Amino acid sequence: MKLNYAERMDKIKASEIRELLKLTQRPEVISFAGGLPAPELFPVEKIKEVSKEVLEEAGTKALQYGPTEGYEPLREKIAQRMKKFGVDATKENILITGGSQQGLDFTGKIFLNKGDVVLCESPSYLGALSAFKSYQPVFKEVPTDDDGMVMEELEDILKNTENVKVIYVIPDFQNPSGRTWTVERRKKLLELASKYNLPIVEDNPYGELRFEGKMPPSVKSFDTEGRVIFLGSFSKTLCPGLRLGWTCADEKVLNKYILVKQGSDLQASTISQMQLSKFLEKYDLDEHIEKIKAVYSKRRDLMLKTMKDEFPEGIKYTKPEGGLFTWAILPEHINARKLAEKAIEKNVAFVPGGSFFPNGGNENTMRINYSNMDEEKIVIGIKKLAECIKEMM
């Protein structure tokens, strides 16, 4: 028996990465593959404390249906936190979502007809590409350099492309490249989006994890017209297991997201939202973020140093000022998927970079995560990876 699926399902396939990530669950594997935060930093005792208090104080309310928009006190606190990103917001601008991933799916649903064009950074976040694929768009990759998306290239593409519907960007410690956009490019992006009347989706799960320098204002902070949709997440600053993120947008635009949330799953978990809200009330999340940054920046330093010492010449990699990833470019003749196969035999994993290019190519690239492994494993893993690379040089 073969059921008759929708056309869009032809494009939705199990990614090789998913299979790779399954292998990384073996305890002997040193994994630089996932985008997992360091679990040893999760504030388990504090979450235990707020879980108890929420059920004591809110009782049955914590277990009942709640509004689609989200738990009001949590929306208020997130609106306040948007100041960190240079954005003045009220709770009316905030929808609570199932991680920021859900905001990506909703973006596709709200903006994309089949065949519409999504402009994204080249490379871009795989999970966003997967989410958008359900709505059958065409991806057009905009070239990037160390300062983010190249604006001349964007302008050129906008001039010559029909049916562009959304510009999707990750301006802070981009996934997969670890790069951060300059302020000038952020402003220019907005100017171009305005000229072509396009929405910008600004995905920002990593911006708060800045190890050095000053956090640049978000693209949304320059938005006077309500065309930027900002996606935030607690997965990297607190923990991913609660599955809570948010969409911050102009009220009129946010209303579309709320309508779509209603049909998709009614609302985020009432109890999880109350727990998070209580956590933010009782504890200082920014203080907690400082602890995360201290650990991650040491891991990044050690990883970059080991790469410098061990990697053969001719390999370039980014030096991110925050976030979770570095991005390496191998000599053109080295296929990173083959390298990954070789590495996994030595119990080391990373994600081949080719998957982050929606239109293919760039098979000599790799995304390397430094947040999830301890320092000893980072050194051993990078050394083994260097051996594998040398064998393929």
Next chain:
Amino acid sequence: MKLNYAERMDKIKASEIRELLKLTQRPEVISFAGGLPAPELFPVEKIKEVSKEVLEEAGTKALQYGPTEGYEPLREKIAQRMKKFGVDATKENILITGGSQQGLDFTGKIFLNKGDVVLCESPSYLGALSAFKSYQPVFKEVPTDDDGMVMEELEDILKNTENVKVIYVIPDFQNPSGRTWTVERRKKLLELASKYNLPIVEDNPYGELRFEGKMPPSVKSFDTEGRVIFLGSFSKTLCPGLRLGWTCADEKVLNKYILVKQGSDLQASTISQMQLSKFLEKYDLDEHIEKIKAVYSKRRDLMLKTMKDEFPEGIKYTKPEGGLFTWAILPEHINARKLAEKAIEKNVAFVPGGSFFPNGGNENTMRINYSNMDEEKIVIGIKKLAECIKEMM
């Protein structure tokens, strides 16, 4: 500034019901409108207990990312519980979703191209219609009677309709009608679906809340080909605030749901899944369901008795053997939306039935919930409602 949305958004509008439900949050309102379970039955202390234990035992694992399919021990327990529905399943047949609502959204994504036909009961669950609408189908309503969908009508429609892609049914204590299908019709449905090679989506959030008589086997229990997709939920048997439901399907079909889950929001909340799993391990959910049934059946009895005593002649209503709703048919000249406006002035709310017919009409119908109000309020509310009806007779 006006952004350019996808075509599907033309159909996705705020429902009047949503506005109505907002009014019902005023404490003075006696609401028969929502489909809310009785919060006084939520096992708050037990959930508090399992929340603590999960964080003590699983620690950071409860706060980390987990597999898209769901937490394995929970999937195993749900597979076991499928026996209640007459279904032999293993964890490989179970995906954990954000309530069964998310399974409906995924169904649309997986099966529906624009213009495809969804066959549903007339009337049908509003939330399913909303979920499917995102994928721009055409709804064809199949007439129903007290025994469920009328099979001769279904056969006739199948013979004469092109592009049918999905048959969506709620065979147990249907929302909104409260009706339950006979076993014969369940078998016949499967026979017809097989003849036309169609998937059946069997939505079953209420089946376990049977006050009398024996639970009929689910449609899925007769499925030898893997064409029935069964959607289950803990929202009505435990609590909705955790937002946990499941999809049970043949492995090949379930794989499509897992792929779509991955792109939509990666996974359900790790910690909530562990809490639920621990609850099922430590406590007897079926024992808890007995308590719910005892309360709801008394409320149903009282509501039906009060309706019998107070409603003017010429009003028909269903006498459900379980679930949350009864369904009333007013004389044709009474518009239930107008009645609802009148009732809310007297602080009584219900949902006008017209919204449950995707192609309109039937404005003389009403859905009345009996699970959420205590007995005193049921009597007062129904009396007031009767007064409003009399004024319109």
